[in-house]
Amino acid sequence: EVQLLESGGGLVQPGGSLRLSCAASGFTFSSYAMSWVRQAPGKGLEWVSAISGSGGSTYYADSVKGRFTISRDNSKNTLYLQMNSLRAEDTAVYYCAKDLGAYGDYGGYFDYWGQGTLVTVSS
Amino acid sequence: EIVMTQSPATLSVSPGERATLSCRASQSVSSNLAWYQQKPGQAPRLLIYGASTRATGIPARFSGSGSGTEFTLTISSLQSEDFAVYYCQQYNNWPPYTFGGGTKVEIK
Numbered sequence: 001e002v003q004l005l006e007s008g009g010g011l012v013q014p015g016g017s018l019r020l021s022c023a024a025s026g027f028t029f030s031s032y033a034m035s036w037v038r039q040a041p042g043k044g045l046e047w048v049s050a051i052s053g054s055g056g057s058t059y060y061a062d063s064v065k066g067r068f069t070i071s072r073d074n075s076k077n078t079l080y081l082q083m084n085s086l087r088a089e090d091t092a093v094y095y096c097a098k099d100l101g102a103y104g105d106y107g108g109y110f111d112y113w114g115q116g117t118l119v120t121v122s123s
Numbered sequence: 124e125i126v127m128t129q130s131p132a133t134l135s136v137s138p139g140e141r142a143t144l145s146c147r148a149s150q151s152v153s154s155n156l157a158w159y160q161q162k163p164g165q166a167p168r169l170l171i172y173g174a175s176t177r178a179t180g181i182p183a184r185f186s187g188s189g190s191g192t193e194f195t196l197t198i199s200s201l202q203s204e205d206f207a208v209y210y211c212q213q214y215n216n217w218p219p220y221t222f223g224g225g226t227k228v229e230i231k
Contacts, residue, residue, distance in 0.1 A: 100172065107172075
Protein backbone atom coordinates (compact mmCIF):
# COMPACT_ATOMS: atom_id res chain seq x y z
CA GLU A 1 0.00 0.00 0.00
CA VAL A 2 1.37 3.38 -1.00
CA GLN A 3 1.76 5.77 1.93
CA LEU A 4 3.05 9.31 2.06
CA LEU A 5 3.48 10.87 5.49
CA GLU A 6 4.38 14.54 5.79
CA SER A 7 5.89 16.12 8.86
CA GLY A 8 7.66 19.29 9.91
CA GLY A 9 4.87 21.82 9.73
CA GLY A 10 4.15 24.32 12.45
CA LEU A 11 4.05 27.97 13.41
CA VAL A 12 6.93 30.14 12.24
CA GLN A 13 7.51 33.88 12.21
CA PRO A 14 7.77 35.83 8.98
CA GLY A 15 11.30 35.57 7.62
CA GLY A 16 11.83 32.24 9.37
CA SER A 17 12.62 28.80 7.99
CA LEU A 18 11.09 25.37 8.13
CA ARG A 19 11.90 21.99 6.59
CA LEU A 20 9.13 19.65 5.60
CA SER A 21 9.64 15.93 5.16
CA CYS A 22 7.57 13.31 3.36
CA ALA A 23 8.26 9.68 4.18
CA ALA A 24 7.23 7.35 1.38
CA SER A 25 6.50 3.65 1.44
CA GLY A 26 4.78 0.99 -0.64
CA PHE A 27 6.44 1.81 -3.95
CA THR A 28 9.89 2.15 -5.49
CA PHE A 29 10.50 5.74 -4.42
CA SER A 30 13.41 6.45 -6.74
CA SER A 31 11.34 5.48 -9.78
CA TYR A 32 8.91 8.36 -9.45
CA ALA A 33 9.03 12.11 -9.60
CA MET A 34 7.47 13.87 -6.64
CA SER A 35 5.86 17.24 -6.07
CA TRP A 36 4.79 19.52 -3.28
CA VAL A 37 1.34 21.09 -3.61
CA ARG A 38 -0.11 23.55 -1.11
CA GLN A 39 -3.55 24.76 -0.16
CA ALA A 40 -4.11 27.98 1.74
CA PRO A 41 -6.97 27.87 4.26
CA GLY A 42 -10.28 27.76 2.42
CA LYS A 43 -8.57 28.13 -0.97
CA GLY A 44 -7.68 25.99 -3.95
CA LEU A 45 -4.63 23.94 -4.85
CA GLU A 46 -1.30 25.49 -5.84
CA TRP A 47 1.63 23.48 -7.18
CA VAL A 48 4.87 24.46 -5.44
CA SER A 49 7.76 22.34 -6.65
CA ALA A 50 8.70 19.09 -8.39
CA ILE A 51 11.73 16.81 -8.45
CA SER A 52 12.59 13.94 -10.75
CA GLY A 53 13.06 10.40 -9.50
CA SER A 54 16.83 10.69 -9.51
CA GLY A 55 16.77 14.14 -8.00
CA GLY A 56 18.67 15.45 -10.99
CA SER A 57 16.09 18.01 -12.02
CA THR A 58 13.90 20.34 -10.02
CA TYR A 59 11.26 22.94 -10.79
CA TYR A 60 9.58 25.67 -8.77
CA ALA A 61 6.60 27.96 -8.89
CA ASP A 62 7.61 31.59 -9.32
CA SER A 63 6.03 32.37 -5.95
CA VAL A 64 8.64 30.27 -4.11
CA LYS A 65 11.63 30.34 -6.46
CA GLY A 66 14.78 31.38 -4.64
CA ARG A 67 13.22 30.76 -1.21
CA PHE A 68 12.25 27.08 -1.27
CA THR A 69 14.43 24.07 -2.13
CA ILE A 70 13.10 20.63 -2.96
CA SER A 71 15.31 17.59 -2.46
CA ARG A 72 15.07 13.87 -1.91
CA ASP A 73 17.05 11.08 -0.29
CA ASN A 74 16.27 7.92 -2.19
CA SER A 75 18.17 5.80 0.33
CA LYS A 76 15.72 6.97 3.00
CA ASN A 77 12.63 7.11 0.74
CA THR A 78 12.10 10.68 1.86
CA LEU A 79 11.20 13.92 0.10
CA TYR A 80 12.04 17.32 1.57
CA LEU A 81 11.06 20.94 1.18
CA GLN A 82 13.35 23.51 2.73
CA MET A 83 11.44 26.75 3.12
CA ASN A 84 13.33 29.96 3.87
CA SER A 85 12.29 33.61 4.09
CA LEU A 86 8.75 32.56 4.85
CA ARG A 87 5.91 34.99 4.30
CA ALA A 88 2.35 35.17 5.56
CA GLU A 89 1.14 34.13 2.12
CA ASP A 90 3.01 30.83 2.47
CA THR A 91 0.51 29.78 5.15
CA ALA A 92 -1.09 26.59 3.86
CA VAL A 93 -1.42 22.87 4.16
CA TYR A 94 1.48 21.35 2.26
CA TYR A 95 0.93 18.04 0.52
CA CYS A 96 3.53 15.79 -1.00
CA ALA A 97 2.27 13.99 -4.08
CA LYS A 98 3.55 11.09 -6.16
CA ASP A 99 3.78 11.71 -9.89
CA LEU A 100 2.36 8.98 -12.08
CA GLY A 101 5.04 9.39 -14.75
CA ALA A 102 7.22 6.43 -15.69
CA TYR A 103 10.95 5.91 -15.15
CA GLY A 104 11.31 8.77 -12.71
CA ASP A 105 10.26 11.34 -15.26
CA TYR A 106 7.45 13.85 -14.96
CA GLY A 107 3.97 12.67 -15.87
CA GLY A 108 2.46 15.80 -14.39
CA TYR A 109 -0.46 14.30 -12.51
CA PHE A 110 -0.55 12.85 -9.03
CA ASP A 111 -1.97 9.48 -8.06
CA TYR A 112 -1.13 9.50 -4.34
CA TRP A 113 -1.10 12.33 -1.86
CA GLY A 114 -0.09 12.57 1.77
CA GLN A 115 -2.47 13.83 4.45
CA GLY A 116 -0.74 17.21 4.50
CA THR A 117 1.12 19.26 7.08
CA LEU A 118 0.04 22.75 8.11
CA VAL A 119 2.50 25.62 7.91
CA THR A 120 1.43 28.84 9.58
CA VAL A 121 3.52 31.97 9.09
CA SER A 122 2.57 34.58 11.62
CA SER A 123 4.10 36.85 14.24
CA GLU B 124 1.27 30.57 -17.23
CA ILE B 125 -1.87 28.72 -18.28
CA VAL B 126 -4.94 29.82 -16.35
CA MET B 127 -7.57 27.18 -15.64
CA THR B 128 -11.13 28.38 -15.08
CA GLN B 129 -13.79 26.09 -13.65
CA SER B 130 -17.53 26.60 -13.77
CA PRO B 131 -19.81 26.76 -12.00
CA ALA B 132 -18.23 27.57 -8.66
CA THR B 133 -21.02 25.66 -6.93
CA LEU B 134 -23.32 23.02 -8.38
CA SER B 135 -26.42 21.91 -6.49
CA VAL B 136 -27.52 18.44 -7.49
CA SER B 137 -29.90 15.85 -6.10
CA PRO B 138 -28.64 12.31 -5.42
CA GLY B 139 -29.08 10.15 -8.49
CA GLU B 140 -28.93 13.08 -10.88
CA ARG B 141 -26.19 13.82 -13.40
CA ALA B 142 -23.56 16.47 -12.68
CA THR B 143 -21.60 18.23 -15.41
CA LEU B 144 -18.55 20.25 -14.44
CA SER B 145 -16.60 22.45 -16.84
CA CYS B 146 -12.96 23.44 -17.05
CA ARG B 147 -11.48 25.89 -19.54
CA ALA B 148 -7.81 26.52 -20.25
CA SER B 149 -6.46 29.91 -21.31
CA GLN B 150 -4.59 28.16 -24.13
CA SER B 151 -4.52 24.66 -25.51
CA VAL B 152 -3.33 21.94 -23.14
CA SER B 153 -4.01 19.15 -25.64
CA SER B 154 -5.33 16.22 -23.58
CA ASN B 155 -2.94 16.83 -20.69
CA LEU B 156 -5.62 17.43 -18.11
CA ALA B 157 -6.44 15.75 -14.81
CA TRP B 158 -9.41 15.90 -12.46
CA TYR B 159 -9.28 15.51 -8.68
CA GLN B 160 -11.88 15.13 -5.97
CA GLN B 161 -11.34 16.61 -2.52
CA LYS B 162 -13.52 16.09 0.51
CA PRO B 163 -13.28 18.29 3.63
CA GLY B 164 -10.18 17.58 5.67
CA GLN B 165 -8.84 15.12 3.11
CA ALA B 166 -6.15 15.15 0.46
CA PRO B 167 -7.15 15.35 -3.20
CA ARG B 168 -7.86 12.09 -5.02
CA LEU B 169 -7.00 11.56 -8.67
CA LEU B 170 -10.09 10.74 -10.75
CA ILE B 171 -9.13 11.29 -14.39
CA TYR B 172 -5.91 11.88 -16.34
CA GLY B 173 -5.26 12.32 -20.01
CA ALA B 174 -8.62 14.13 -20.07
CA SER B 175 -10.59 10.90 -20.21
CA THR B 176 -8.72 8.00 -18.56
CA ARG B 177 -10.09 6.95 -15.21
CA ALA B 178 -7.50 6.40 -12.51
CA THR B 179 -7.25 3.03 -10.78
CA GLY B 180 -10.30 2.21 -8.69
CA ILE B 181 -12.43 5.12 -9.90
CA PRO B 182 -16.07 4.14 -10.55
CA ALA B 183 -17.39 4.19 -14.09
CA ARG B 184 -19.93 6.89 -13.20
CA PHE B 185 -17.06 9.37 -13.47
CA SER B 186 -16.12 10.29 -17.02
CA GLY B 187 -13.98 12.98 -18.57
CA SER B 188 -14.04 14.47 -22.02
CA GLY B 189 -12.60 17.30 -24.07
CA SER B 190 -9.31 18.46 -25.52
CA GLY B 191 -7.58 21.70 -26.31
CA THR B 192 -9.18 24.32 -24.09
CA GLU B 193 -12.56 22.87 -23.12
CA PHE B 194 -13.04 19.96 -20.75
CA THR B 195 -15.91 18.31 -18.92
CA LEU B 196 -16.18 16.01 -15.94
CA THR B 197 -19.47 14.14 -15.79
CA ILE B 198 -20.78 12.21 -12.83
CA SER B 199 -23.59 10.15 -14.29
CA SER B 200 -25.59 9.45 -11.14
CA LEU B 201 -24.49 11.24 -8.02
CA GLN B 202 -23.94 9.15 -4.93
CA SER B 203 -23.79 10.57 -1.42
CA GLU B 204 -20.01 10.11 -1.34
CA ASP B 205 -19.57 12.25 -4.47
CA PHE B 206 -20.45 15.52 -2.80
CA ALA B 207 -17.09 17.25 -2.69
CA VAL B 208 -14.94 19.85 -4.42
CA TYR B 209 -13.54 18.98 -7.83
CA TYR B 210 -10.39 20.48 -9.35
CA CYS B 211 -8.99 20.31 -12.86
CA GLN B 212 -5.23 20.56 -13.46
CA GLN B 213 -3.19 21.01 -16.62
CA TYR B 214 0.22 19.45 -17.11
CA ASN B 215 0.86 20.36 -20.74
CA ASN B 216 2.82 23.59 -20.37
CA TRP B 217 4.83 23.67 -17.18
CA PRO B 218 6.24 24.81 -14.90
CA PRO B 219 3.98 25.61 -13.33
CA TYR B 220 1.35 22.92 -13.22
CA THR B 221 -1.85 24.88 -12.70
CA PHE B 222 -5.16 24.02 -11.09
CA GLY B 223 -8.59 25.47 -11.58
CA GLY B 224 -10.34 27.21 -8.72
CA GLY B 225 -12.61 24.24 -8.05
CA THR B 226 -16.29 23.37 -8.32
CA LYS B 227 -18.15 22.46 -5.16
CA VAL B 228 -20.83 19.84 -5.74
CA GLU B 229 -23.42 20.14 -3.00
CA ILE B 230 -26.64 18.39 -2.17
CA LYS B 231 -29.71 20.08 -3.57
